[in-house]
Amino acid sequence: MDLKVKRRKRIRLGIRRKIRGEAQKPRISIFRSNNNIYAQAVDDISGVTIASASSKSVTSSGKKSEVAKEVGKALGQKLIDMNLTTAVFDRSGYLYHGRVKALADGVREAGLKF
Numbered sequence: 001m002d003l004k005v006k007r008r009k010r011i012r013l014g015i016r017r018k019i020r021g022e023a024q025k026p027r028i029s030i031f032r033s034n035n036n037i038y039a040q041a042v043d044d045i046s047g048v049t050i051a052s053a054s055s056k057s058v059t060s061s062g063k064k065s066e067v068a069k070e071v072g073k074a075l076g077q078k079l080i081d082m083n084l085t086t087a088v089f090d091r092s093g094y095l096y097h098g099r100v101k102a103l104a105d106g107v108r109e110a111g112l113k114f
Contacts, residue, residue: 012093019088020044026051028075029090030103037068037099039075039107041087051078068099072106079112086113 021027026041040052053075060070079087087107094100108114 008093010093015090015093019090021088021090023050024084025086025088026079026084027088027090028107030092030094030100032092032094032099037064037071037103039071039103041075041079041084050084051075051082053078065099065102068102069106069109072103072108073110074106076107076110076112080110084112089114 019027021042021044023043023045026043028039028041031038036055038052038054041050042048043050053071055064055067055071058067058070058074060067089104089107091100096104104114
């Protein structure tokens with residue numbers, strides 16, 4: 001296994017030990033590939049995904065960070081429509097920089113609080 005992947009998995013497990021999503025305060029988990037970014041709101045207690053958004057579902061184009069911000073806005077709007085106001089952000093072992101930060105900023109712009 002690649003050293004970078006091992007490092008991210010170790011960090012990801014440490015983050016998951018500390019945070020947990022609930023029905024009224026879901027965990028926003030992300031996955032970042034080379035071309036796309038995916039985000040989902042998860043209720044860890046019942047083990048279900050409440051809402052999700054990805055760069056494939058958003059019709060925005062431009063820089064990857066701009067698309068990530070639109071994905072965050074779309075997910076945030078879905079959660080606001082479900083009358084949820086707070087969430088927990090799970091960066092999944094990625095550095096809080098670039099596309100990950102842009103997605104988090106998009107969720108905040110939609111009106112959700114971390």
